[in-house]
Every structure is written in structure tokens, then in C-alpha cells.
Amino acid sequence: MRADWPELSDLLLDTDPLTLARKPVLRREVEATLKKHGMRAAARIVRGIPGGDVLDPAFVDGILVRSHCELQRLSFEFRNGERLLQLLRPLINVLRERTTERPIRIVDIGCGMGFVLRWLAAHARLGSDIELLGCDFNPTLIGHAQSLAKEEMLACEFRVANAFTLDRKVHVFLSTGVIHHFRGDSLTEFFKSQASVEPYALLHCDIKASWAAPIGSWLFHQARMREPLARHDGVLSAVRAHPRDVLLNAARTGGRPLKYAFFDGRPSLLPILRSLNTLVGIREEIRSEFVNAIGPLAPRLEAFE
Amino acid sequence: MNLIIPLCLGVLAFIDGTLCGFRSAAGRNPRIFMWHYYRAAFGRGAAFAAVTVLAFSVVAVGLVLLGPEGTWASLLESATVLVHIYGAFATLTLIALGLYLIGSFDFGVLASVLVLGPFTLLRPWTIMLGAIYAAATATTVIATVFSLAAGVVMWNFERLLDVGSPPWRGLEGDRRRA
Numbered sequence: 001m002r003a004d005w006p007e008l009s010d011l012l013l014d015t016d017p018l019t020l021a022r023k024p025v026l027r028r029e030v031e032a033t034l035k036k037h038g039m040r041a042a043a044r045i046v047r048g049i050p051g052g053d054v055l056d057p058a059f060v061d062g063i064l065v066r067s068h069c070e071l072q073r074l075s076f077e078f079r080n081g082e083r084l085l086q087l088l089r090p091l092i093n094v095l096r097e098r099t100t101e102r103p104i105r106i107v108d109i110g111c112g113m114g115f116v117l118r119w120l121a122a123h124a125r126l127g128s129d130i131e132l133l134g135c136d137f138n139p140t141l142i143g144h145a146q147s148l149a150k151e152e153m154l155a156c157e158f159r160v161a162n163a164f165t166l167d168r169k170v171h172v173f174l175s176t177g178v179i180h181h182f183r184g185d186s187l188t189e190f191f192k193s194q195a196s197v198e199p200y201a202l203l204h205c206d207i208k209a210s211w212a213a214p215i216g217s218w219l220f221h222q223a224r225m226r227e228p229l230a231r232h233d234g235v236l237s238a239v240r241a242h243p244r245d246v247l248l249n250a251a252r253t254g255g256r257p258l259k260y261a262f263f264d265g266r267p268s269l270l271p272i273l274r275s276l277n278t279l280v281g282i283r284e285e286i287r288s289e290f291v292n293a294i295g296p297l298a299p300r301l302e303a304f305e
Numbered sequence: 306m307n308l309i310i311p312l313c314l315g316v317l318a319f320i321d322g323t324l325c326g327f328r329s330a331a332g333r334n335p336r337i338f339m340w341h342y343y344r345a346a347f348g349r350g351a352a353f354a355a356v357t358v359l360a361f362s363v364v365a366v367g368l369v370l371l372g373p374e375g376t377w378a379s380l381l382e383s384a385t386v387l388v389h390i391y392g393a394f395a396t397l398t399l400i401a402l403g404l405y406l407i408g409s410f411d412f413g414v415l416a417s418v419l420v421l422g423p424f425t426l427l428r429p430w431t432i433m434l435g436a437i438y439a440a441a442t443a444t445t446v447i448a449t450v451f452s453l454a455a456g457v458v459m460w461n462f463e464r465l466l467d468v469g470s471p472p473w474r475g476l477e478g479d480r481r482r483a
Contacts, residue, residue: 066472073332077417082410113335122337144335147476152337216418223425224332226472272418273411 001214003240006033007233008042009067010181012049012060015137020160022139024054045228061140065113067230068141071177072115074224074234078276080176081119084205087263087278088174090293091201092126094286095171099200103131104171109163110178111136114145114156121154132156135163164193174203179247179279180240187242191255194281201290202258202281206241210271213238247279252305259284259304266302280304310384311365315358317391318455320399321428322357322462326350328425329466333473350466357458361451368447379448383439387452390435398424432459 011030014023027046034043049063050056075081088106095104108117111134121132136142137160145158163173173194182190194202207213217238221231242250244265251260258281265277280301282290287304294301330346369377401420405413436456443449473479 065475069335069473070332072335077421078414079410086410115335115337118337144475148335148337151476154337216422219426220422223422226332273415275414275418 001236001239002037005037005039005236005240007181007236007240008045008229009064009233012055012229013064013138017162020137020162022057025057025060027051027053027055030055042232045232061138063227063229064138064141065144066227067225067233068113070225070227070230071234072113074220075115075176077224080205080276081116081123083276083278084116084174084176084203085120085124086297087203087280087294088120088172089124089126090295091172091203091290092130094289094293095200096129098286098289099171101169101171102129104129105131105133105168106172106174107163107166107170108132108134109173109175110181111145111158112138112141114142114149114158116174116176117156117158118145118149118152118154121149121156122152133166134158135161135166137162164197166197170197170199172201172203173197173199174205176205177207177237179204179206180237180242183240187247187250188254191251191253191281195255195258200283200286202255203278205276205278207238208265208271208275208277209241209243210267210275212271213241213275216272216275244277251279251281255281257284258282259287261302261304263297263301307381310381310388311362313388313392314384315362317388317395318358318459319351319354320395321391321459322354323347323351324398325463325466326353329463329470333470335473346470349469353462353466357462361455361458365451368451372447373445376445376447379443379445380451383443383448383452386439386442387435387455390431390438394424394428394431429460432456
């Protein structure tokens with residue numbers, strides 16, 4: 001596997017970025033891309049998808065839903081809700097003091113079936129002045145997120161929407177396991193789009209690039225996942241994880257005026273101890289208050305630039 | 306008659322089966338509040354394990370009563386080998402599980418990364434290698450076959466449970482199943 005290989009889940013879903021309408025995915029185009037990169041395992045998965053020239057969208061949705069269920073199990077195990085909350089709660093406390101705008105809106109970019117927001121709504125007790133909104137381009141995943149939130153009476157909302165063109169003020173953007181999907185210019189554009197909305201902060205949690213990441217990812221995806229696509233893309237995600245300098249450069253190039261730093265981003269001899277890291281972007285005027293607010297976690301946060 | 310060793314082996318198989326019930330159910334339900342779901346999954350694994358342990362116990366008693374002299378001693382020797390191997394594996398797993406459940410955030414994740422994840426992959430191989438070693442060092446054919454049979458059943462335990470754990474088909478699918 002190589003970092004320039006595309007993730008299969010990205011190839012199986014094609015959405016018009018303006019209308020958000022789902023476009024048919026042509027089998028020959030997907031197969032040509034896989035052949036170009038020599039992705040034989042992924043090609044086998046695609047061969048198993050029914051449909052003629054166009055891949056059966058319902059079958060693809062089934063694969064994606066099952067993969068997201070399995071991914072949620074891994075997120076539970078790695079405590080991704082708590083992981084984000086340890087930075088989000090102090091950030092919210094700072095925002096409560098520094099802005100009179102209510103509600104304070106937190107938007108999860110590429111939320112899938114909305115695990116992180118549903119977990120926060122269920123366990124974090126953030127307060128009634130906090131609005132949790134998840135955005136994703138996939139209507140099936142968003143539909144399940146909405147149904148699950150409704151069934152469990154969780155105070156969060158999900159929309160098929162572009163998170164950067166919402167009709168409401170966004171105070172905090174967050175994401176988990178999303179940022180490695182963007183590469184090159186689109187990564188810079190990703191930060192530019194966020195900065196254009198003028199949020200107070202960004203929290204992007206993703207796999208930390210290291211020699212151990214692909215090994216650990218393979219191990220956990222073999223042990224915990226059943227869906228071939230989830231196993232394939234899970235390992236590829238670790239291979240595609242952005243090195244810290246690449247991510248920081250993209251953020252600082254496209255995402256000004258926010259200041260950026262990594263939480264848990266320092267390279268270590270034993271990267272398994274901190275296998276995920278969070279890129280934090282923050283407005284200059286609340287930077288020092290946020291650093292003070294995270295208290296004992298501050299040594300794990302690098303200097304903002 | 307030494308019943309401690311067979312009892313220990315039965316308890317180990319029961320714990321393993323119960324955890325298999327959890328693993329078989331995990332990753333198939335995207336809800337947040339999962340206590341009832343996992344309680345049922347643990348229960349299913351435990352029930353399945355109890356039936357399996359009971360079946361092996363009945364067969365063992367039958368073999369001892371009807372088999373040649375020395376059958377009990379040879380079964381006991383093989384069981385002792387299995388208890389040592391599986392006991393060490395289970396002890397490490399349960400310590401890690403305890404650390405995961407009651408430890409801090411970092412210790413919990415560490416327990417998962419170092420033990421719970423890798424041991425899930427090692428489990429079938431540990432079961433089979435333990436059974437093969439017990440079979441190879443057994444003093445009677447009965448003990449050899451019994452050890453291998455136990456290994457094969459435990460190797461396939463989670464797969465058998467998987468048969469009853471279909472993939473999630475949405476909330477509507479849940480309601481239809483109910």
C-alpha cells in the first residue's frame with residue numbers, strides 16, 4: 001500500500017459538491033483507477049459489487065453502513081469521544097466567557113453515522129447552549145445518524161450538507177479520521193474553506209503518521225473488522241496519514257488567520273502509546289486562555305504558530 | 306479424584322465463550338447506549354459456552370466410565386497442560402480488560418493496543434497450539450482425540466456465534482427482527 005493510493009470508500013461514492021446530488025459511479029472508471037495504482041485487493045472488492053456499468057448504490061450503501069458500524073466499535077475502544085472531549089470541554093468554557101453568541105455551534109465535518117456527536121450528546125453534558133451539528137455528503141449515513149439520534153433521544157442534529165456553506169455561524173469545526181482523505185491542494189483548500197467561515201477553533205483528530213501506524217492499523221482491522229472494505233481502507237488510512245509537517249504547512253498556508261498546533265503530535269520512540277493526534281487551530285485572541293484551560297494536558301500541546 | 310483441573314478448564318472455556326459472545330456482537334450495532342445489547346451478547350456466549358462445557362464433561366465422564374483403566378489420569382494430564390497455557394493467556398487478557406475498564410484514559414487505550422487487540426488475533430492460534438501440544442504429549446489416544454476435539458470446537462466458537470449475529474440492517478431491520 002502506498003500513500004498515493006485512493007481509499008476505496010472515496011471511489012465508491014461520487015457527490016456533486018454544489019448540489020450534493022449523488023452521481024452514478026461507473027464500474028470501468030473505478031476499475032481503471034484501481035488498475036492504474038495496482039490495487040488488486042480493492043479490485044476484488046469492487047468485482048463483488050453487483051450492478052452493470054453502474055455500481056449498485058444500495059449495495060454500496062450497505063457496505064458503507066456496515067463499515068461505519070465496525071468503525072464505531074473501534075472508536076468506542078479507542079475512546080474517541082473522550083479524546084475529543086478533553087480538548088472540547090475547555091474550549092467551550094473559554095468560548096462561553098469570550099462570546100455572547102448562543103448557541104455555541106460545533107460542527108462535525110464528514111461525520112458519517114455521527115458517532116462522535118452522538119457520544120458527546122449522550123455522555124458529555126455540554127449544556128443547552130451548545131448545538132451539535134454533523135455534516136456529511138452521504139444521505140444514507142446521515143439518515144441513519146438522524147434515526148439513531150432520534151431513537152436514543154440525543155440532542156444533536158445531522159444534515160446532508162457542505163459544512164463550509166451552512167446558513168448558520170459555526171464556532172468550532174471538528175473531525176475524526178477525515179483529514180487524511182484530503183491531499184495536496186485539496187488539503188490546503190480544506191483549511192481555507194474552514195477559515196473563511198471564521199470559526200473560533202478547529203479540532204481535527206486523525207491517525208498519527210509513524211512507522212507503527214500501518215502495523216497497528218492492520219492488526220486492529222484484522223481483529224475487529226469483518227467488512228473487506230473496512231479492513232482495506234482502515235490500513236490504507238494509516239499509510240495515508242499526513243506527516244505532521246505536511247499537515248501544519250497546509251493548515252498554515254490555507255487556514256490563516258488561525259494559529260495551529262498538534263496535541264499528542266510529538267514523534268516518539270513508541271508511537272503505539274499515542275496512536276492518534278489532534279490538530280488544533282485557534283483564534284489568536286483565545287489562544288492563551290485555551291492553553292490555560294486545558295490545565296495538566298498543556299504539555300502535550302505544542303506551541304501555536 | 307482431582308476435580309480442580311477439569312473445573313479450571315471448564316471455567317476458562319466459559320470465560321472465553323462469554324467474551325466470544327461480546328466480540329461476535331461488537332461492531333454490528335451503531336447505537337450509543339449498548340448495555341442491553343451487550344448483556345444479551347454476553348449471555349448468548351455464556352449459554353453457548355455452558356452447553357459446550359457440559360457436553361464435553363458428559364463425554365469425559367462416559368469415557369472414564371467405559372474406557373480402559375488410566376483414561377482419567379491421561380485426560381487429567383492433558384487438561385493440566387491446557388490449563389497452564391490457556392490460564393496464562395486468560396490471566397493476561399483479564400488483567401488488560403480490568404485495566405481497560407477501570408484504568409485512566411491512557412491506560413485503557415494502552416491495554417487495548419498492547420493486549421486486547423493483539424490477543425484477539427492470537428486467541429485462535431493459542432487455542433490450537435495448546436490443543437496440539439496437549440495432544441502430542443498425551444499418554445492415551447483418548448486424551449489425544451479429546452484435546453484436539455476441544456481445540457477445534459473452541460477455535461470455531463466465535464464463528465458459530467457469528468451465525469446468529471447478522472449485520473445491522475438499520476433500525477427498521479431491528480424492528481423486523483424483533
